[in-house]
Every structure is written in C-alpha cells, then in structure tokens.
Amino acid sequence: MSTDASEVYRRYVGAMVLHGLHAARSCGLGGTDLYALNLLDLNGPMTPGELSAQTGLTTGPTTRLIDRLEEAGFVRRTPSPDDRRKVIVELLAEPAPLAEALAPAREKLGDIFAGYSEEERRTLFDYFARATEALRP
Amino acid sequence: MSTDASEVYRRYVGAMVLHGLHAARSCGLGGTDLYALNLLDLNGPMTPGELSAQTGLTTGPTTRLIDRLEEAGFVRRTPSPDDRRKVIVELLAEPAPLAEALAPAREKLGDIFAGYSEEERRTLFDYFARATEALRP
DNA sequence: AGAAGTCTCTTCGTTGAGGAAGAGATTACG
DNA sequence: CGTAATCTCTTCCTCAACGAAGAGACTTCT
Numbered sequence: 621m622s623t624d625a626s627e628v629y630r631r632y633v634g635a636m637v638l639h640g641l642h643a644a645r646s647c648g649l650g651g652t653d654l655y656a657l658n659l660l661d662l663n664g665p666m667t668p669g670e671l672s673a674q675t676g677l678t679t680g681p682t683t684r685l686i687d688r689l690e691e692a693g694f695v696r697r698t699p700s701p702d703d704r705r706k707v708i709v710e711l712l713a714e715p716a717p718l719a720e721a722l723a724p725a726r727e728k729l730g731d732i733f734a735g736y737s738e739e740e741r742r743t744l745f746d747y748f749a750r751a752t753e754a755l756r757p
Numbered sequence: 758m759s760t761d762a763s764e765v766y767r768r769y770v771g772a773m774v775l776h777g778l779h780a781a782r783s784c785g786l787g788g789t790d791l792y793a794l795n796l797l798d799l800n801g802p803m804t805p806g807e808l809s810a811q812t813g814l815t816t817g818p819t820t821r822l823i824d825r826l827e828e829a830g831f832v833r834r835t836p837s838p839d840d841r842r843k844v845i846v847e848l849l850a851e852p853a854p855l856a857e858a859l860a861p862a863r864e865k866l867g868d869i870f871a872g873y874s875e876e877e878r879r880t881l882f883d884y885f886a887r888a889t890e891a892l893r894p
Numbered sequence: 895a896g897a898a899g900t901c902t903c904t905t906c907g908t909t910g911a912g913g914a915a916g917a918g919a920t921t922a923c924g
Numbered sequence: 925c926g927t928a929a930t931c932t933c934t935t936c937c938t939c940a941a942c943g944a945a946g947a948g949a950c951t952t953c954t
Binding site for chain 2: 900901902903904905
C-alpha cells in the first residue's frame with residue numbers, strides 16, 4: 621500500500637464515517653446510538669448485557685440506550701426463551717427516516733457501481749466482504 | 758446493485774463507521790469531534806465560521822470544539838493573512854494515539870489489498886476516490 | 895472619519911448522556 | 925431448599941457539550 625493509496629483510503633474512510641454520522645444526526649441519533657446499531661447489524665441480536673460489554677457502557681446507560689432505539693423504532697426487545705431474566709435486543713428493518721437520509725448517497729453510489737464491469741463489481745464486493753470481516757470488533 | 762450486494766455494502770459501511778467511532782473513542786474524542794476532523798480532512802483548512810456552518814453548531818460550541826482538538830494536538834489555529842478577524846483551522850499530521858488505535862485495522866486491510874492483483878487494486882482505489890467525491894457533504 | 899457589519903471568543907444557563915449503587919426477578923449451586 | 929450469583933432496570937448525581945446573548949477586534953461601506 622503506497623503512501624498515495626494510503627492517503628486515498630484514509631480520506632475514503634473519513635468520508636464514510638462522516639456520512640454515517642451525518643445520517644445518524646438527521647434522525648436524532650447520537651454517536652453511541654449509531655455505534656450500537658452497527659453492532660447489532662454486524663453481530664446480530666444480543667442481550668443488553670452483551671451490548672453493554674461491546675459498547676463499554678455500564679448497564680444503566682445501556683438500558684436507556686435501548687429505550688431510545690426502541691422508541692425511535694430501530695430495535696425491538698423480546699424476552700429470552702431460555703432465561704427469563706434476559707432480554708434479546710433485535711434490529712428491525714431500517715426505519716423510514718434513516719432510509720430517507722441515506723437515499724441520496726445510495727443513489728450516487730449505485731451510479732458509480734453501474735459504471736464498472738461485472739468483473740470489477742465482483743472485485744469490489746469481494747473486498748467489501750473481506751474488509752467487513754477484518755474490521756469486526 | 759442487487760439486494761444481496763446492497764446487503765454486503767450496508768454491512769461494510771456499518772463496519773467502517775463502527776471502526777471510525779471506536780478509534781475516536783479510544784482517543785477520547787466524541788462524535789462531533791470526529792465529524793469535525795473528517796470535515797477538515799476532506800475539505801481542507803477552514804475558518805471557525807465555516808466549520809460551524811458545516812457542523813451545524815453555533816459559534817460558541819465551535820470555539821470550544823476547536824479548543825479541544827487543538828489541545829489534543831489534532832489541529833492548529835493560524836491567523837488569517839487577509840483578514841485579521843479570521844482564524845484558519847488546519848489539520849495536523851495524524852497524532853500518535855490515533856495512529857496507534859488505527860494500526861491493527863490498517864495492517865489487516867493492507868494484507869487484504871496485498872492479495873489482489875495490480876489491476877484489481879486499481880479498481881478498488883478508483884472506486885474509493887469516486888465514492889469519497891460522491892459522499893462529500 | 896464614523897457607522898454598520900462581520901468574525902471569533904467568552905459567559906451563563908440548560909440539557910442529555912454516563913457512572914454508581916441498589917432493587918427486583920430469575921437461575922444456579924451447595 | 926435456601927443461599928449466592930446473574931441479569932435487567934431504576935434512581936440519583938455528575939459532568940461535558942450545546943445554545944443564546946453579548947463583548948471585543950477588525951473590516952467595509954458611505
């Protein structure tokens with residue numbers, strides 16, 4: 621990875637993060653809320669305890685974090701079938717306000733993808749899958 | 758962009774955002790600080806007024822935001838040569854704590870890039886550059 | 895030159911997110 | 925069985941970040 625490529629990549633990652641934060645704000649979400657949503661998206665449903673371990677929050681703030689996300693329609697709480705003390709926090713289908721906030725960017729990116737050959741697109745998506753796995757927390 | 762590809766991509770973006778937020782936290786940065794740093798990285802040096810317009814903050818919090826970033830060694834304030842009321846906020850070289858936080862991920866991604874052919878890497882970096890431009894706020 | 899406008903910074907009050915401690919319910923262990 | 929451990933949630937407190945309003949320095953316009 622040359623210095624030049626590294627520069628391109630750094631700016632790219634910055635743009636992605638900025639994009640995510642911007643979309644989150646427009647839905648009234650804070651940084652931690654976005655963090656939790658991405659955790660749930662990448663790692664699947666989990667209990668408040670697991671979420672609290674992965675976010676680094678103590679249990680009190682975690683409860684209120686889940687409250688916020690539930691009220692906003694992002695997640696759902698379900699009682700755990702095995703252990704009646706536990707709760708399972710599950711990500712719901714993408715809520716309308718978020719989809720709306722992301723739509724313009726998605727369209728632009730769709731146009732970019734359309735400009736590549738089938739083989740190039742395969743390369744890109746292969747990379748996306750690998751990078752996602754590599755960055756899994 | 759098929760539904761499947763869209764899913765891959767959504768998770769990828771989530772992983773990138775999570776990665777950025779995680780690195781920021783480990784340096785004691787909040788969401789807004791990260792947002793501002795990325796703005797400065799993508800759009801170059803700017804005045805506090807411009808930064809306040811782009812972050813959506815009023816001028817008071819913007820001043821303190823810059824104070825925080827300056828104390829942490831991320832940015833530098835320089836008096837504007839044309840207008841002595843103005844200040845130019847400039848991003849410095851990446852501070853050590855941030856580079857340290859990002860190092861493991863960079864290494865992993867470097868390994869991934871190393872597995873592609875020269876041509877595939879060109880495709881990837883071409884995409885990165887285009888996507889960065891498309892997402893510019 | 896003087897008035898009006900612009901830019902940054904300061905001060906003050908408010909708000910919201912987070913930590914600490916403990917309650918209540920359930921499960922596991924002796 | 926009964927005691928200890930676990931899990932979520934509640935309550936109270938603290939603190940950091942934000943907005944509003946205005947001060948001070950400088951520029952622009954008449």
